[in-house]
Amino acid sequence: MAQHTVTLIPGDGIGPELTRAMTRVVEAAGVGIEWEVAEAGADVMDKYGTPLPEHVLESVRRNKVAIKGPITTPVGTGFRSVNVALRRELDLYACLRPAFSIRGSGARYDDIDLVIVRENTEDLYAGIEFAEGSDGAKRLIEFVAAEGAGTIRQDSGISLKPISIMRTQRIVRFAFDYAIANGRKKITAVHKANILKHSDGLFLRVAREVAEEYAGAGVEFEDYIVDATCMQLVLHPEWWDVLVLPNLYGDIVSDICAGLVGGLGIAPGANIGEECAVFEPVHGSAPKYAGKDVANPTAEILSATLMLKHLGETEAAERILNAVRAVIGEGTHVTYDIKRSVTGSTEGSVGTQAYADAIIGQL
Numbered sequence: 001m002a003q004h005t006v007t008l009i010p011g012d013g014i015g016p017e018l019t020r021a022m023t024r025v026v027e028a029a030g031v032g033i034e035w036e037v038a039e040a041g042a043d044v045m046d047k048y049g050t051p052l053p054e055h056v057l058e059s060v061r062r063n064k065v066a067i068k069g070p071i072t073t074p075v076g077t078g079f080r081s082v083n084v085a086l087r088r089e090l091d092l093y094a095c096l097r098p099a100f101s102i103r104g105s106g107a108r109y110d111d112i113d114l115v116i117v118r119e120n121t122e123d124l125y126a127g128i129e130f131a132e133g134s135d136g137a138k139r140l141i142e143f144v145a146a147e148g149a150g151t152i153r154q155d156s157g158i159s160l161k162p163i164s165i166m167r168t169q170r171i172v173r174f175a176f177d178y179a180i181a182n183g184r185k186k187i188t189a190v191h192k193a194n195i196l197k198h199s200d201g202l203f204l205r206v207a208r209e210v211a212e213e214y215a216g217a218g219v220e221f222e223d224y225i226v227d228a229t230c231m232q233l234v235l236h237p238e239w240w241d242v243l244v245l246p247n248l249y250g251d252i253v254s255d256i257c258a259g260l261v262g263g264l265g266i267a268p269g270a271n272i273g274e275e276c277a278v279f280e281p282v283h284g285s286a287p288k289y290a291g292k293d294v295a296n297p298t299a300e301i302l303s304a305t306l307m308l309k310h311l312g313e314t315e316a317a318e319r320i321l322n323a324v325r326a327v328i329g330e331g332t333h334v335t336y337d338i339k340r341s342v343t344g345s346t347e348g349s350v351g352t353q354a355y356a357d358a359i360i361g362q363l
């Protein structure tokens, strides 16, 4: 008997095979979930005229919890990112991306345990853009010149970077509440406020104000410039605890963190709002591996452990995480990416479903 109903968005590329491996592992852990499958992405464009049909959003709103595989976004042209639209439509304002070491992953470090909290709804990803040569771009260029704010070349495409007080307050409060609930000791606000005075400058000022609200909560607060953060993450990944960042930096820095712990194949994520939560790996749809049963489903499976914790199924989540650690630690039933990190060759690796079988065997 199902205890939970969860919207399952398989996605495209490697998404369907990864979500299949994930559902098999979750079911083998004994959690009763009814999966309400909702398709989104390029493949449903012909049928519904949009890559994100309304019934997909309705399903997530009804069930409050969804897990998805990656969805391809055409580069430069075509429809806007379904992933970004989903986050915006459901106001999934907090993107949580834990990065922790797993012994045997072949990562360069073995002592990392940090969490990225990325603002998910504004900044350069707000989707407010003006194509080169468009009326909007021309009017904006004239406006900027008339304001004496600077000169923009006529042959420019323009993307705006709005950062607001309200959305900064709620993401920094989310980071503090998360830190307190999870026994974390330090929050670092990451920014480029020295150059971007009115967007990142606002982010930093508001982050400091919110930190004062939490004075006495036992969580240290500091801030760091984004470029220096990237270098220090690579030099001293053990320094960091919880990092809170505007959208674009959060996206880039979380890929750095994925690399520090062994690659995109093992980096999970969650998008959380007041009403709903959507869990998904950090990585994309890796089209060249689609349908080949080679991609690593760990990121998808670990995203499911975040989902299970969210659903109150903490014991099952821990059991799955321990099974993943056991299989990767043993190193005999791992996918190509981990084998390559550890030995320099993909020889002896197993496929997506065989790896999931090995995890199921450890549960």
Ligand code: NAP
Binding pocket: 014, 069, 070, 071, 072, 073, 074, 083, 264, 265, 280, 281, 282, 283, 284, 285, 286, 287, 294, 295, 296, 297, 299, 337
């Ligand atoms: P990607 O799909 O993340 O793949 C980049 C590389 O990362 C792969 O070639 C592979 O490296 C490695 N990788 C990713 N996932 C892996 C896995 N599960 N197992 C093993 N290795 C994995 O990035 P992309 O090629 O830039 O993006 C492809 C599409 O996905 C784009 O349309 C992009 O917009 C979209 N995307 C979607 C989401 C989302 O749905 N949330 C997120 C990011 C990107 P090696 O070949 O070196 O092994």
